[in-house]
Amino acid sequence: MEITFLGTSSGVPTRSRNVSSVALRLQQRGEVWLFDCGEGTQHQLSKSDVKASQITKIFITHMHGDHIYGLMGLIASCNLAGNRQPIEIYGPQELDNYLRSCAQYSHFKLPYGIRINEISSGTFYEDNEFIISAKLLRHRIPAHGYCVIEKDRPGRFDVKKAVSLGIPPGPIYGELKQGKTIQLDDGRFIRGQDLCGKVEKGRKLIYCTDTIFCEEAVELARNADILIHEATFAHQDSQLAFERLHSTSTMAAQVALGAKAKKLILTHFSPRYAPGNNLQLSDLLNEAKAIFPNTILAHDFMTYSIPRHIEQNKSIKLKSIS
Numbered sequence: 001m002e003i004t005f006l007g008t009s010s011g012v013p014t015r016s017r018n019v020s021s022v023a024l025r026l027q028q029r030g031e032v033w034l035f036d037c038g039e040g041t042q043h044q045l046s047k048s049d050v051k052a053s054q055i056t057k058i059f060i061t062h063m064h065g066d067h068i069y070g071l072m073g074l075i076a077s078c079n080l081a082g083n084r085q086p087i088e089i090y091g092p093q094e095l096d097n098y099l100r101s102c103a104q105y106s107h108f109k110l111p112y113g114i115r116i117n118e119i120s121s122g123t124f125y126e127d128n129e130f131i132i133s134a135k136l137l138r139h140r141i142p143a144h145g146y147c148v149i150e151k152d153r154p155g156r157f158d159v160k161k162a163v164s165l166g167i168p169p170g171p172i173y174g175e176l177k178q179g180k181t182i183q184l185d186d187g188r189f190i191r192g193q194d195l196c197g198k199v200e201k202g203r204k205l206i207y208c209t210d211t212i213f214c215e216e217a218v219e220l221a222r223n224a225d226i227l228i229h230e231a232t233f234a235h236q237d238s239q240l241a242f243e244r245l246h247s248t249s250t251m252a253a254q255v256a257l258g259a260k261a262k263k264l265i266l267t268h269f270s271p272r273y274a275p276g277n278n279l280q281l282s283d284l285l286n287e288a289k290a291i292f293p294n295t296i297l298a299h300d301f302m303t304y305s306i307p308r309h310i311e312q313n314k315s316i317k318l319k320s321i322s
């Protein structure tokens, strides 16, 4: 799991930052999942290592232009490029109407492979590897945060070890693979988990924008490995954050702290913190770090690999009944 920031500016693009979009690369599946798609996201994709042809899911947080104005163009290009891979798009209720109207007035036929799904708070997708859910945040219009949970992967079953312990092959192996404890005919108890390799705990990624500080975000981000949170304003400009229902850097840090997240990545910065302003983005970073030290600032094309968790199983102990 690797994330690449394609846009980190709020509202309008700047010379060095495009508007919102984050790509999640799932190398093992050959898929890319995109979160938001501001204007110019296609250009950013073409300048990055992320392959647009691998996009299979697009998650839209809300209907503000800086999060959706690139979507129609991306869909049209994917179609022209002969991309036959279906794309599932998830987002607010108005998204379907918006895309259909755009297509209608630009004389474009939405490809069959494009499916638009309305989401609400709760789990809306699950397969054998991932669970994806959303939660309504607090913004001027309905905006959802997204949560991607990777399921735990059981460790590899060590057949050689099982044979060497004299466990007869058969359906019993299936039970041991599932981690169950079984009793052999000779009275020994065998714990399945002792015969399985390292358990790989799934990772949790949260994408939270746009919103002012809210408990919903804390709940969504509970124990996240990575929390991507908007930080439109500096703490000193919190009045603006309250008026526009955006977060300050300190609010984002409070969400990370309250949620016991492992790492916070700030994004969606107001273009006002440019050279010449009293406040710079480094100030936003310092403010956040004072509350939640493991914070970094995103920049366009920044790529971050979410580290795997590998837990070592305890050494084998076999109990005998005498």
Ligand SMILES: [Zn+2]
Pocket (backbone or CB within 6 Å): 010, 011, 020, 064, 066, 067, 210, 268
């Ligand atoms: Zn925005």
Ligand SMILES: [Zn+2]
Pocket (backbone or CB within 6 Å): 062, 064, 139, 210
């Ligand atoms: Zn917004």
